[in-house]
Amino acid sequence: MHIFKISPIIRITLSCLYIALTVPLPFLADFTNAPIPSNVLWIGIFIGAIAVYAALSERVILDDEQIKVAYPQWVPRFFRKGWSLTWQEIDNLKMRTTGQGGLVYYFTTSSAEKAYLLPMRIAGFNKMVNLVAEKTGINTADVRPLAQPWMYLILFVCTMFLWLIDGWTIWTATHFTRPLA
Template sequence: MQTTFNLSPLIRITLLSLYTALTLPIPFLADVTNAPVPSTWLWAGFVVGGIFLYGALNEKVLLDDDSIQVTYPQWFRLISRKGWSLKWSDIAQLKMRTTGQGGLVYYFVTPERDRAYLLPMRVAGFAKMVGIVAEKTALDTSDVRPLSQPWMYMILLSVTALLGLVDIWTITTAISL
């Protein structure tokens, strides 16, 4: 039996919206300010960056009776991230680490201790996924929590919407000049 966990739609929408809100006005402003970089290059950069972000945000976590696998769309694996796969029997422990911002992340550690694999923490159905991990590995996952709570992304999405309104004004002003 295989179970698939996709990246949370709230996280995907928030990050794609934030990327758009932060970068979309740049080519318009380059034209208005006679920037040394042509706006066509900036448009190309915007599209390429969007493609890479979209590919990264299409991460999938696949769990079956034998293993856990993190994978990306085929086209994205050819140009960037390959993903990883780990058999349940190869997992010796789940190690907690703090991030630079003070959050907690968890790594699967193999018996050789030469490799660590980041537990995907931004998937929809995180609690269910952690339950399956606990069942398949017999590791204690009672303290494992998602890296960020949905309310954090709701705040970021709200601020991004406000930034989008400023972008509309900026682009409208730039076009009218």
């Protein structure tokens, strides 16, 4: 059995981005006397952080029988369901373009009822694709991940700059008692 988790660089980058986008909000709410109290925003940020962590806890499990996308048991099924396909059910791996011009791949089955997205943001993507090729006989030579690691590194660097701006924003909001006119 092989278990693949979302790449650490993706998990760290998206978690840091979430923090950068949300943490200044309660401070700004206090500073501007917003109608929503900052403690309500803190509760929302905490719930959102749990949701982000849940979404980033996806794992892909390959064994002799099937490929399965699963989440830990604490993640409610209505939030993230997951799926599984036996190797015999898989007919093909179809390429589709995204709205931004990227390429994604879907497993298709003989029943053709549904297509199942090939997980592309996992650590060990090439190993997983090679195992899929071995189990299904499908040629996966042209299958590449949607986003390259350098893209997430650039996003991480931009997020760190955003953290600097957040620090200045929080400092400003906590050191002035009323909004500037």
